[in-house]
Amino acid sequence: MKRLLFMLVLLVSTPALGHNYYVSTSGNDSIGDGSMANPWRTVQYAVNQAYAGDTILVREGRYYESVIFPRSGTEESRIIVKAYPDENVYMDGSIAITGWEQCTSNEAGLTAGGLINVNYANIYKTKVKTVPTTLFENGQHCRTARWPDQTYGFGIDAREFQAVPTEAFGVSNAVKDNTHLNPQEDDSFWYSYLSKLNAEQLATYYNGAQLEIWLMFEGNYKQIKTITGHTNNSIVLESSLRRNLMTGDRYSIRNHPHALDSAGEFYCTPTTDAEGNYTLYLWPLNTNSLSSGIRKAASGHCFYAMDKDGITIDGLKIIGYSGRGILFSHETGSVHDNSYITVQNCTITDCGEDGIFIWVGPYAQIKNCSIARVGGRGAMVSTGSNAIIQGCDVVDSTDTCISFYGVKHGQIIDNRIYGSRGVHSNGSSCYVGCENILLARNIYYNKTNATFQDIKNVVVFANVIDGFGTEENRIGTWPDAYQGTSGYQLYLNNTFIRTARSNAAVFRLATIYAYNNLISGSAYWPNITHRSHNGWVGRWTSQTADSGWTLGEGSWQMPAGWMQPGGWAVATQAQYNSIFKDLDWDSYEIFDYSLADGDNPAVHTGRDIQQFLTDMGIKNLFPDFDFTKDISGNPWNSTPSMGAYEYVGGSGSVTPVTPPEITSHPADRSVSEGQTASFSVSATGSGLTYQWQKNRVNIAGATASSYTTPVLAINDNNNKYRCIVTNAGGSATSNEATLTVTTNAPVITSHPADRSVNEGQTASFSVSATGSGTLTYQWQKNQSNIAGATASSYTTPVLAVSDNNNKYRCIVTNAGGSATSNEATLTVITNAPVITSHPADRSVSEGQTASFSVSATGSGTLTYQWQKNRVNIAGATASSYTTPVLAINDNNNKYRCIVTNAGGSATSNEATLTVSLNIPVPVAHWLFNEPYQSTAVDIISGQTASLINDPNWGEAWARENAIRLDTGIQAMQIPMGKCRPESGTIALRIRPENTDSMQILFGHALNSMDNRIALYSAAGSLALGIGNVLQAGICTLTAGQSCLVTVTWDNTDYAVFVDSDLKSSGVFNGFLQLDTTADVGNYGVPESRSSGLGFRGLVEDVQLFSTALTAEKINALSLTHYVRENRLVEFVVNGVDLEGNPISYTAPNLPSGATFNIATQTFSWHPSLYNQAGNYAVVFTAPDQPDHIVTVSVLDTNVAEWYVNFLESAGID
Structure with missing residues (x-):
């Protein structure tokens, strides 16, 4: 379902163009921008910035970091981390070990059986919390001290072990010191050292050492036993082995201080001291290295991702990590996985766990990598489909060199695999549900094999599996607990299998189709029910023609020494003839397996398997693989030879091929951005293949004699293109052609839009444009440049009404020219005034005046209109207002101001005027x-x-x-x-x-x-x-x-x-x-x-x-009358005009409850109890006469106790 969904997305999207980012040891994560000129410092920082389509180019140097991918790419828009072309980039997980001090003659850790290591003065020690498995001195590997002396850098290799010399004897008889005290071996460390010891010293010498033993033919089972000295100077185990040692078993003594005997070796105590520290001993190559040059593998994984897609790691050198070199992990139960992961051109060495591990990795690719001395598997893909491991060199992995687990369709092709010493000694393994797997054109050297468990439809084609003198090399399965069976269909074709033991080649396979193979024996040859045209050495005497065993049509049998130098034997001849051109036990050259001239029974005696591969559907399973050629690229004869190489007369199986010669080089091209450019090359030679490069990096899929670029961008300018033409005779590289991409002027894709805002606000305008290279922007107001407005968007300062109707546009420029946007019109709307300071309440005495003021902001001309009790005051049109002389009847008047401009008006809060009586205060x-x-x-x-x-x-x-x-x-x-x-x-x-x-x-x-x-x-x-x-x-x-x-x-x-x-x-x-x-x-x-x-x-x-x-x-x-609440106040208003005539007043605004008898001019009032206390200005008016104002001061009456009780009982405050 995930694959389907991804394809649906591709129907409506195109790959992201992406960016190139740069990392350098001289860069800076804080101030860098990831450009070539200003790179970042760490790979992790760059990865954190990268999105689908981005490429991170790492410049030469050593990077001490572990990197975690936070996000995915896609199949076509990958996140790529790669070394800059032709530069060495090291990802280093090691840390320095310091605190060294020189050992003395009483160093307990160098003493065994009372004897001090005679080299103590050359040895230095320090304390460590964990035992280092890999140690470096200035980048050079140190060796683990053991016997026989280790000569390789990491871990334990089969070549480090001493072979048991005599079969079927107990360990005390088979492994003796005196075996190695032969005076003829003057260069033997044991002779030079042990020959100087007396019998008592020899008897105690081995105390505390450990014997590491590899028992063959039992799943490569390993046992570690503690040993003690013995009077006959032999090794004695404290507990017995599961069986006696036999020829083919190997042993090595470790954890013994006297094995530290030469510069470049180290040894660590097997137990800790009271503080929990191990003591690490080292004989340095140079004592100057002790200050900072001794390092151990320490950091975890170099590259780590969980369920991330579309990631490529290219061309990096990974060294010294305690975990995996590269790990793509998977969260159990997650619907996500690690699709489209590619690791290529990488070198991974000296890591404590797997070199490359891709878990749940559909379409995973591991190509052209070199993996050496890792503590787990070399390269592994677990659970996925369409995986490929191709063109890799894998050496000395602790576990399987190349492994598929649960892969449903995959290829392991063109690899070089050697030096494994894993639990199963596997060069490659396909197990637990692998189906439709192709192993082709691989060469397995030195104790490696191809092993299977729970497989279906595995094709083994044109491989070399060379035991290099060991007894372990074979194709087979181990007991299968997963399905309760020993394997399914296996197609074994044109494969060379050599081993020192004649019964170890092919065994425990349920259904095997075997044709055109050269095999040194099979423990379960009868299981190969579909067999013909094979050359082989049978198992002991049970699988020989003389014993009546049927070899199969076209097959032939040779004696056990047939692959040794000197030739092979034919039953009817007493003469040995050479089968191979130049095969030797220590041969590592691929052409050494080519067939020799002469009367060679392997030449052109095989079965034509092309029809067989078609009939079995194998070609359809692997349509992109060419089954018509041998391991070196020569086409099979219609009657093919046996083994992995087709015979070519006169010079072995490799036809002399003239290297290619370039006759026409690609020419420089100049195009505009948005176009494509085509390059072509012509060359002479046979069997030519082509690989185009851009800036000396291979272009995926560009494998024809001509190449057309994708649509080009300006950043493609000055790219260099060349083609490498290759055939079996070598390769030729064309001259580089330079691509010139000219810049188009920008194109405005989105113009700034008109804006309407209120004054006091800002307005923003933006423009969008396409164009190559760096686009620059210059905004203009009314066609004049705005200083500093040089981004794709522009925000004005705070605007005034005077900015109304301004015109804004942007000029976008690049190296190809400029484009001017449409003008956008700015409309600035006038804001209504805003009152910033309201008039305040005022208190004055009668006979005085009162002043009020207001403050307001607003554009344009502000006008003011004061109101008293919400009625305009004539002439009060300033920002402040002063009343006339006030009388008591002005008390409690309300004053406010209305401020107006073109945008509207704002009304202030009302201010209350309090006019207090100018009444004298009696004593x-x-x-x-x-x-x-x-x-x-x-x-x-x-x-x-x-x-x-x-x-x-x-x-x-x-x-x-x-x-x-x-x-x-x-x-x-x-x-x-x-x-x-x-x-x-x-x-x-x-x-x-x-x-x-x-x-x-x-x-x-x-x-x-x-x-x-x-x-x-x-x-x-x-x-x-x-x-x-x-x-x-x-x-x-x-x-x-x-x-x-x-x-x-x-x-x-x-x-x-x-x-x-x-x-x-x-x-x-x-x-x-x-x-x-x-x-x-x-x-x-x-x-x-x-x-x-x-x-x-x-x-x-x-x-x-x-x-x-x-x-x-x-x-x-x-003019003031006093009365208490609920008491009577009564007075007559007397007034005469200027002529002495009585004035008849009226009282239009009496207090509540008051009366005025116009006939008698008498004012009467009983103020209500408890709620009318205060001063009242009673105005008496008459036509054409001034007002007569009398103040009635109503005094508060204390609430009677009975009334308080009544209110409380009613719940009233």
Whole structure:
């Protein structure tokens, strides 16, 4: 399903063009941009930036890092990491080992059996936490110290082991020191060292060593046994082997300090010390290396990815990683996998685990890689389809060199595999469900083989499997627990198999088709039911013609030595003839396996297998593989020879071929970007193949004599193209042709669009253009360049109304020319004003003015209109406004301003004007709002005034807002302590009943000419006695009419006011002191009250002041009436015009509950209980007359306790 989905995507998409990024050891990840001129420093950083289609070119140097791929490419748009052409790039996973110190003669780790290693002075030691398996000195491999001496760099190779010399003997007899004390072997380390030891020393020499033994023919089973010394100088095991050693087994002593005997070797203690450290010993090649030149494989995997597709790793050298060189891992259960992974042209050496491992890798390719000395498999693809491992050299892998696991269609072809010593000693393996596998043209050297388990349809064609003198080389399977069988169909054709043991070539295969092979024997030859035309050496005597065993049609048999130098034997001849041209036991040259001239039974005696391959469907399984040619590329004869090489007379099986010669080189080309370019080459020679290169890197699929590029971009300019023409005789490389790609002028693909924004905002414009090379941008406003506006988009500064109708365009330029976009028009919409500072509330006293101001922002001309109570104020058209002189009726007016421009208007918050009364504050003030009491309480300071002889309260029920004096002997005695003799004011609001008789209005020290204050009426007029002054006839008092009578004194000056009018003033002798009390409405002394001359009328309120009030304040006082909530306030409005005529007022805006009787000009009001306290300006108006404003000050009444209880019971706060 994944493959199908991918193909569907390809129908609607094209490969990404991608970018080339560069990495260099001189680069910088922080400030680099990945260009050739400014590369990045690490491969990991570059991989983190790469997306599908991108190529990372790594420049020459050594990179100490591990790389993880974070994302996938695709089949056609890969993520590629490759070495820069012709440069060596090393990915190095090693780390330095330091802390070395020279050993001394008492070094315990170099002592065995009481003997110190005689080379101790050359050996250095350090502590390590883990035992290193690979050690380098300045890049050169160090060898593990063992016996026989190791001569190879990594791990354990079969060549490091000593062969057991005698078969069927126990270890104590077979492996003796005296075997190696032969004086004839003067260069033997054991002779030069052990010959100097006495018998006692020899007896204890091996104590603590380990014997590593390889038992052949049992799955290459390995045993490690601890050994001790013995009196006969032989090796004795502490426990027995599973069987005695035999010829073909091998052994090696390790973990023995005396095996460290030459420069370049290292040895590590088998156990740790108390701190958990191993001791590592090294005989360095150069002691200068000890400071920093000794390194071990340490980092994990070099390249790692999990379930990533479309990745190519090309041309890198990977060394010294403790894990795998390259690992593409898979999360179990994931629906993703590692599709289209390619690893090519890489060198991977000295890694602790697999060289290359691709897990769940459909379409995986591992090509032309060199893999050596890895601790696991060399190259492996696990679970996938259409995998290929081709052209690789794999040597000395600890496990299988090349492996398929569960691959459903794959090829292992053209590889060189040698030196494996894995658990199964496999050169290659295909197991656990592999189907439709081709092994072809591979050469297996030195203890390697091709092994199978649970396979189906495996074709082995034209391979060389050379045992190099071992007994292990073969094609076969091991016991199969997966399917309970030993294998399925295997097609064995034209393959050469050589081994030192005649029964080890082909065995344990269920169904085998074997034709045209040269085989040195088979343990299970009878299983090969489909066989003919093979040359072979049978198993012992059971598989010979003499024993009656049928060889198969066209087959022939030779003695066991047939592959050894000197020839082969024919039953009817006693003469040995040579089969091979130049075959030797240590041959590694592929042409050494070519067939010799002469009477050679392998030449042109095979079966024509082309029809067989067609009939079996094998050619259809592998349509891209040419079965018509042998391993060296020569075509098979119609009657082919046996083995992997076709016979060519006179010179062995390789026909002398004239190398190609270029007769016509590719020519330079010049094209415009967006076009293609074609190159061609002509050459002479036979069997020519072609490989085109771009900048000396192979172009995939460019294998014809001509090559046409894909559509070209400007970055293809100056690319170099050449062709390598190859045949069996060699190759020829053409001259390089230079490609010139000229730049097209840019093309605008998306023009900037018109924009409409409000002033104060910004506007953004963008342009899109296609064009090669570097595109530069220059934005213009009204066809003039905008400084710094050089990107594909442009954002204006904050805009004003003056920017309206500006025109913006962009000029895009590259090396090929320029293109100018359409103009975009900017519309800037005027914003309505924004109030930035609102008018603030103001509090003033009456008679003053108040000022308000507003601040606003906005474009254009701002206009202002102030409003009072939301009605425009004529002429108030500035940003500030000052009221006229204010009266109390202006209290609580609301002022706001409307600011307007072309974009609209904004209305400020309302500011509240508070106009406070300019009323003087008394030192004592008695109101009569608590009726039927014998006293009245001063509302200012709480002083008590006594009501003498029971004055009446008010005029009737619910009108008890005054006291009525009507007997002539009644009085209100008030305290005078708050008044001062220096200055003061007495204000009485009264309503006389009649004014004809003598009546005392106010009496203080009436009998003293020094401190007297006496107000009285006589004959209808008001009189005053103050100090030594008596003034009569001051003014007329009208019976039944309320008035405010005020007396002031200031030192020796006095004045009398009625309401707001000054009625009299003068000079008196002043006061020395004031009495403690005075009478309102009588004499002021008890003995005089009985005369009956007291005031007859209503007393509404009494106020005392400690200063002499001015006329202005007395006017305010006369226009102010005080009342408590729920008590009556009532007064008559008296006014005359300029001619003395009474004014008839109306009251259009009365407080709630108040009445005004126009006929009597009387204002009456009972303020509601608990909710109408405050100052009220009551305006009385008349046509053509000024307003008459009276303030009614309503005093708060404390809530009665019963009412509080009632509210609480109702749940009301």
